[in-house]
Amino acid sequence: MIEYKNPCYNENGTIDVEINHPDFGWIPFTADPDDVEPHGRQMFADLKDEAAPYVAEEPTDGSLD
Amino acid sequence: MADWTNIQNANIEPGAPALSSVAFAFRDNPVAIAEGAAGAPRVQNAAIANSAVTTLKLETAERMTTANVASNTAGLGRGAVGSYAFLALVSGGSSGGDTKAGSGLSYASATSEGGVSSTGSPSGTWRNMGNTLSTGSATVFLRIS
Numbered sequence A: 001m002i003e004y005k006n007p008c009y010n011e012n013g014t015i016d017v018e019i020n021h022p023d024f025g026w027i028p029f030t031a032d033p034d035d036v037e038p039h040g041r042q043m044f045a046d047l048k049d050e051a052a053p054y055v056a057e058e059p060t061d062g063s064l065d
Numbered sequence B: 001m002a003d004w005t006n007i008q009n010a011n012i013e014p015g016a017p018a019l020s021s022v023a024f025a026f027r028d029n030p031v032a033i034a035e036g037a038a039g040a041p042r043v044q045n046a047a048i049a050n051s052a053v054t055t056l057k058l059e060t061a062e063r064m065t066t067a068n069v070a071s072n073t074a075g076l077g078r079g080a081v082g083s084y085a086f087l088a089l090v091s092g093g094s095s096g097g098d099t100k101a102g103s104g105l106s107y108a109s110a111t112s113e114g115g116v117s118s119t120g121s122p123s124g125t126w127r128n129m130g131n132t133l134s135t136g137s138a139t140v141f142l143r144i145s
Helices: A039-049 B020-035 B066-074
Strands: A005-011 A015-021 A025-031 B084-089 B097-102 B105-110 B116-118 B126-129 B138-142
Touching: A015 A039, A015 B116, A025 A039, A025 B097, A025 B126, B084 B116, B105 B138
Parallel strands: none
Antiparallel strands: A005 A015, A015 A025, B084 B105, B084 B138, B097 B126, B105 B116, B126 B138
16 A cells, blocks of 8 residues: 555545655545545545544634734 | 476486477477466566567557547546646645645636636645636646546
């Protein structure tokens, strides 16, 4: 399996992860169970149990003290 | 097709009887290698001189011709690696050439009012093939992984 780090669910229910691509080096990747590419579906299956849960960003009120 | 025969040391050591079966193996084994017979050693990459394999040695469908490249490109589905898509930036910024995870993008269309509407995030990794983007704006991306 390709080298990866920081798998984490996103708000869409897919998994964002960094992968060490053989041609492009470390790049962001979204692993999706419905990907048209088999490697994307496989990556989701491999990471679904270890990916960190999704944490929504705290809303900001736009005011600064 | 010639068969591959393993020649035992005992059959070729000094004093071993000259057997017809061994002579056949000496004759047929090189043919078996050339034909890729079961059990025969395969020709390895290092045995082939650089640039020795020319296009005409490939199956017609495997040749890097304009027609084949165009046909294979046309065969790419939406969202496939190597395909282009008009995508909007969900959040943050992106410069031309940047790579983005699919979750940070959304399939987009230009509206008749001159704006951009988008829905549904792609999978994988995409390269910004256009110019600098801000949130909600869109350009052409290429899926690279």
